[in-house]
Amino acid sequence: MAQTLTKPVADVCKHGIQWRSVVYDALLLPVGVLTLADAIGDERETAARRWRRLGEYRVGSGSVVQPMTNAQVFGYGLLSAVLGLVSLFLLFLTVLAVVRGPFWGFVEHGPVQPGTWGGPSRAGAWIAHGLIAVPCIVMFLFVLRGIAALQALLVQGTHKWVLPATIMLAAGALAFFWAWLQQV
Template identity: 65%
Template sequence: MTDVLTRPTAPSAGRDRRVRPLRRLGRSLLYDALLMPVGVQVMADAMLGEEETAARRWRRLGARGVQSMSSARTFGYGLLSAVLGLTSWFVMLLLVLAVVRGPFWGLVEHGPVQPGTWGGPTRAGAWVAHGLIAVPCIVVFLFALRGIAALQMRLVQGTNRWVLPATIVVAAGSLAFFWSWLQQL
């Protein structure tokens, strides 16, 4: 009789398939978190005429196949990357708020539940309502962060012609959103 616990087993292919998307998501989140500082450093490199240093920064961040560009192009890509980095930070803030105020609503909200509260008048109903609303938002925020990282990576790699106009539209939309959000504060 063979002992199942002592027999060496090969890692299952199914488990590897589940881990890969989580690793990609983790890399995208790290890439997004570093976009702002790296974008500012790349703009400084462009102003100092250090295009090769800027290309090395992109490659170190994770963008493969990045070639040295002109100073103007390097500065523009750094500016777009800084704006996308700010957008990523804002989406990450929304993600954290959605997690804390959604599924964990009952742990952070200790006051009485008013009749106008989502899911009220009971605490359990309000907790369920906040959780059910927040979970799809969390998924959307994660997809948005993954998309921002993929768009910026394609921008600096120069793979497709549509990437630059799409990045400009996303950056302009992000700036317009930030401006309107700041005006309502």
């Protein structure tokens, strides 16, 4: 993973800001956990370098990271780990929506029951699953982009509203994640 964080952005992500955001979100959990360890070990400069490298995935060039205390590094690491967990969950839901949406007919081989969305015909069920999943996929990708943008603003420390917004997003996302786990 350390090798991934040191590669130039052009080598890792050539497909625009949306895919940079997905890479950024996928790396949030491990970087957040490493930042927690940096805060415990009093390695603020190491955390700042890691944030700078991670910021390159988001914006495509070196980002500015404000000097932080150990408490701030720990708090930002904790928030980043939570947002990373939520981002991985959203990536999972995106993959699930792709597999069970537009490609529903390739993964579902059993008989189509009358209560199936779009049933009782197989074609109707396939169309219904695809029409429901495609907007969900687009929404999940935009939410992932928003999480990446908010977390990047948090680390840059340029706006005062970002910290409360990030805390509220993390709390709401954890509540959503917990509710989803309870229904499984």
